[in-house]
Amino acid sequence: MNVDLPMQLGSVPIEWVLMSLPALGALVLFLLVFGGGGAAKQTRRRINRVRESNAPQMTPEQIISIRRATGESGIPIVDNLIKHLIPQPEKLRLRLASAGLKTTLGNYVLTSILLGLFTFGLLKFTNTAPLLLSALAGLLAAVLLPHAVVGFLLRRRRNKFIANFPEAIDLMVRGLRSGLPITESIRTAGAEIIAPVGTELQNVTDSVRLGAKLEEALWETSRRLDIQEFNFFTIALAIQSETGGNLAETLANLSDVLRRRRQLKLKIKALSSEAKASAYIIGSLPFIMALLIYLINPTYIAELWIDPRGMFLVGIGLTSFAVGAGVMYKMVKFEI
Incomplete structure (x- = not known):
C-alpha cells in the first residue's frame, strides 16, 4: 500500500522540514565533536582564573x-x-x-x-x-x-x-x-x-x-x-x-x-589508530557509493533530493551518520 507524505506540515512546507534535517545532523556532529569533556573544561576554568588574576588590566x-x-x-x-x-x-x-x-x-x-x-x-x-x-x-x-x-x-x-x-x-x-x-x-x-x-x-x-x-x-x-x-x-x-x-x-x-606527556599522547594515538582508520573507511563508504551511482546513473539517485520521501530518508541518514561519527570520535579521544 502506497502512502504519500503530506506536502504541508501545518503552515510550513514539508520540503523545508525535510531539507533542514541534514543541517540538524551537522549541528549534532558539531556539538559532539567540539564539545569538550568535563575534566578538560574544569582544568581550563582553573587556568583562566589564575590567568585573569595575573593578567594586566586594560x-x-x-x-x-x-x-x-x-x-x-x-x-x-x-x-x-x-x-x-x-x-x-x-x-x-x-x-x-x-x-x-x-x-x-x-x-x-x-x-x-x-x-x-x-x-x-x-x-x-x-x-x-x-x-x-x-x-x-x-x-x-x-x-x-x-x-x-x-x-x-x-x-x-x-x-x-x-x-x-x-x-x-x-x-x-x-x-x-x-x-x-x-x-x-x-x-x-x-x-x-x-x-x-x-x-x-x-x-x-x-x-x-x-x-x-x-x-x-x-x-x-x-x-x-x-x-x-x-x-x-x-x-x-x-x-x-x-x-x-x-x-x-x-x-x-x-x-x-x-x-613524558607527549610520549603518552603518541602512545594513545598509536593504540587508537586502528579504530580511527575503521571509522574513516566506514564513514566514507556511503558518500563514495552515492558518488559512483550518480556518475553511472544520475536519474536513479536524483530522487533522493527531488522527491520529498527521498529527502526525508537522506535527512534521517545524515542525522544518524552525524550522531554515529560523533560518538566514535569521542570514544577514541582522550584528555591528558
Missing part, C-alpha cells in the same frame, strides 16, 4: 583601539555582521591568532560570505540542486569550511609548538645554569628555536623590552596560545617569582614532564 580606550586595529574590515555591512551575528568575536579573534593567521576578523567573515555565495551559485546555476538545498549548502559552506580550515591550521601549529617547546625549556635551563637571567634565557631560546616556539618567545621578549613585566607578557601569550604546556610554564615562573627556589631545576623537571 583600559576601555586601549580595548577600543585594539578592536579598531584588528577587528574592522572597512566594509560597513561586514562590520555590522560582526557586531550583531557573531556571539563572541573576541574568542574568534584569539582563535585566528592562535592559528598563526595575520588576517583580521572582518576579512575572515568576508571570506566566509564569499565562500557561501560561491557554493550557492555553483549549485544553483548548474542546476545541481534545488533553491532551498543550494541555500542550505551555501550556509553550511560559509560556516563550517572556514572553521574547519582554521581548526586544521590551529592543530598543526599547536602540535609543532608542543613538539619543540621542551627543547626551548632546555635552552633556558642551560642559560640559567650559566648565570643568565630568565629574560635573557627566554630571548636566547626564542632566537635558537624554530617557529612557532621561537616566534612566541621573541614576542614575549619584545613585550618586556617595551616595558611590560615578564609575568604579564607570559600571561598574555598564554591567553593567545591556549596551550596547556605553555600554561604550565607560565604558572611555574609565576609561582617561582613569589616563593623563590631553584628555577633551573624547576624548568628541567617541567621539560621532562612535557616530554
Whole structure:
C-alpha cells in the first residue's frame, strides 16, 4: 500500500522540514565533536582564573583601539555582521591568532560570505540542486569550511609548538645554569628555536623590552596560545617569582614532564589508530557509493533530493551518520 507524505506540515512546507534535517545532523556532529569533556573544561576554568588574576588590566580606550586595529574590515555591512551575528568575536579573534593567521576578523567573515555565495551559485546555476538545498549548502559552506580550515591550521601549529617547546625549556635551563637571567634565557631560546616556539618567545621578549613585566607578557601569550604546556610554564615562573627556589631545576623537571606527556599522547594515538582508520573507511563508504551511482546513473539517485520521501530518508541518514561519527570520535579521544 502506497502512502504519500503530506506536502504541508501545518503552515510550513514539508520540503523545508525535510531539507533542514541534514543541517540538524551537522549541528549534532558539531556539538559532539567540539564539545569538550568535563575534566578538560574544569582544568581550563582553573587556568583562566589564575590567568585573569595575573593578567594586566586594560583600559576601555586601549580595548577600543585594539578592536579598531584588528577587528574592522572597512566594509560597513561586514562590520555590522560582526557586531550583531557573531556571539563572541573576541574568542574568534584569539582563535585566528592562535592559528598563526595575520588576517583580521572582518576579512575572515568576508571570506566566509564569499565562500557561501560561491557554493550557492555553483549549485544553483548548474542546476545541481534545488533553491532551498543550494541555500542550505551555501550556509553550511560559509560556516563550517572556514572553521574547519582554521581548526586544521590551529592543530598543526599547536602540535609543532608542543613538539619543540621542551627543547626551548632546555635552552633556558642551560642559560640559567650559566648565570643568565630568565629574560635573557627566554630571548636566547626564542632566537635558537624554530617557529612557532621561537616566534612566541621573541614576542614575549619584545613585550618586556617595551616595558611590560615578564609575568604579564607570559600571561598574555598564554591567553593567545591556549596551550596547556605553555600554561604550565607560565604558572611555574609565576609561582617561582613569589616563593623563590631553584628555577633551573624547576624548568628541567617541567621539560621532562612535557616530554613524558607527549610520549603518552603518541602512545594513545598509536593504540587508537586502528579504530580511527575503521571509522574513516566506514564513514566514507556511503558518500563514495552515492558518488559512483550518480556518475553511472544520475536519474536513479536524483530522487533522493527531488522527491520529498527521498529527502526525508537522506535527512534521517545524515542525522544518524552525524550522531554515529560523533560518538566514535569521542570514544577514541582522550584528555591528558
